[in-house]
Amino acid sequence: MATLEIDRVKKSYGQMDVLKEVSISVGDGDFLVLLGPSGCGKSTLLNMIAGLEDITAGEIRIAGEVVNDLSPKDRDIAMVFQSYALYPTMTVRQNIEFGMKIRGVPAAERAKATQAAADMLQMGHLLDRRPSQLSGGQRQRVAMGRAVVREPKLFLFDEPLSNLDAKLRVDMRTEIKRLHQRLGTTIVYVTHDQIEAMTLATRIAVMKDGIVQHFGPPQEVYDRPANTYVARFVGSPAMNIIPATLHVGADGRAEAAVSLPSGEARIAGIALSAAALKGYHGQKVLLGIRPEHFSLTAGAGLAVQIDVVEPTGPDTLAVFTMGGTEVIARLEPFAAAAGDRLALAVKEDKVVIFDAATETRLD
Structure with missing residues (x-):
């Protein structure tokens, strides 16, 4: 060795x-x-x-x-x-x-x-x-x-x-x-x-x-x-990179505002250092969300309309729009068709934030 x-x-x-x-x-x-x-x-x-x-x-x-x-x-x-x-x-x-x-x-x-x-x-x-x-x-x-x-x-x-x-x-x-x-x-x-x-x-x-x-x-x-x-x-499908605006949430943690065709939605509780949050409050950022970090959850804050459904057997890939960009979610198998609406939740602790200009990760 x-x-x-x-x-x-x-x-x-x-x-x-x-x-x-x-x-x-x-x-x-x-x-x-x-x-x-x-x-x-x-x-x-x-x-x-x-x-x-x-x-x-x-x-x-x-x-x-x-x-x-x-x-x-x-x-x-x-x-x-x-x-x-x-x-x-x-x-x-x-x-x-x-x-x-x-x-x-x-x-x-x-x-x-x-x-x-x-x-x-x-x-x-x-x-x-x-x-x-x-x-x-x-x-x-x-x-x-x-x-x-x-x-x-x-x-x-x-x-x-x-x-x-x-x-x-x-x-x-x-x-x-x-x-x-x-x-x-x-x-x-x-x-x-x-x-x-x-x-x-x-x-x-x-x-x-x-x-x-x-x-x-x-x-x-x-x-x-x-x-x-x-x-x-790295990753297949790749990590979704979604334009958003960063805010300080009611709990003092990062909260991302992201546009949907139906209006604006917020993803709260994102882990980010106090220094980064202070420096980027109100600024444009990029959200990184892996497809498997979405989940079907009744009443969840992300109401999306499906553009494409791709059943793979062990899971189902749902394609929709967030932040004006195409997003893929890897979900448990379910019956759906293009045009259906879904309520999705995001694992906030898995969300990664990138600087919108340099595209480097914020900690």
């Missing part, structure tokens, strides 16, 4: 800055997910950790050692690629053993390590097959097995599930989670899939345009996003 420290790291190509002073620190055995859309810099950062890309400025430290100038083979890492990168003419056993063979590991030790990795990843019956005889999920298991036998300080995963269908992605997520639990090794994992990030990570770094927008535990990123970009990127 090893710590990983990314200290004010920059990457530039000529005048174009791809990474802009990224700083991330994770401890022994952490599972760090670099999350963001294509072009945000997450794969570039992973390649810099691996030694496949040069660093323009800053430091990367693995287990306390600065690795900026170390070659990939001297960093004690193992990488699992999106494309599997298996040798097509070799068997599974030979693919897993190959790196150990190059390093001069004795045959008996190679065989023992290969069998242990195969047993861990439930692929002992595949050892004598070639990659062309395997499914996508099986090939990814082989790539993982090849990484496991190295016993590295750090595992690096570069969008390893992107080529798999939906069911296989779910299965392989479980395998990767199980692998991390068994080995306890520090992992850095790149993905654009927020479900993968939430289910696998102990720490998430949400990236945009070469900048870390939010770094923290998954639940914190989900419940208390640093800004509206993170709020919209």
Whole structure:
């Protein structure tokens, strides 16, 4: 196991800055997910950790050692690629053993390590097959097995599930989670899939345009996003961002006035610091409300008219308008149609307030 420290790291190509002073620190055995859309810099950062890309400025430290100038083979890492990168003419056993063979590991030790990795990843019956005889999920298991036998300080995963269908992605997520639990090794994992990030990570770094927008535990990123970009990127359906006006309620807590087609409604009892409430009293803000934080409640203060109903089985998505913007509520299954009116309540303690101009969260 090893710590990983990314200290004010920059990457530039000529005048174009791809990474802009990224700083991330994770401890022994952490599972760090670099999350963001294509072009945000997450794969570039992973390649810099691996030694496949040069660093323009800053430091990367693995287990306390600065690795900026170390070659990939001297960093004690193992990488699992999106494309599997298996040798097509070799068997599974030979693919897993190959790196150990190059390093001069004795045959008996190679065989023992290969069998242990195969047993861990439930692929002992595949050892004598070639990659062309395997499914996508099986090939990814082989790539993982090849990484496991190295016993590295750090595992690096570069969008390893992107080529798999939906069911296989779910299965392989479980395998990767199980692998991390068994080995306890520090992992850095790149993905654009927020479900993968939430289910696998102990720490998430949400990236945009070469900048870390939010770094923290998954639940914190989900419940208390640093800004509206993170709020919209993490979660499906995304967090609703609704224009409103902030007031001091009768209980001294924040109260948001929001417009509805039928008139104005108020959401009372929102948790906000006294300093923030004083500074934003009477000001325009943005409310962040997750779809699941609405509920059907007779006589509740939000009287809305449904535009679209989307039954999903375990719940029903209701689409309506608040604050002049489209809002989605995830509700318990119910019979309704477009045009019906609903009385909704909001979990006030789950509401997040953002500055209307900077779109950053208020505390």
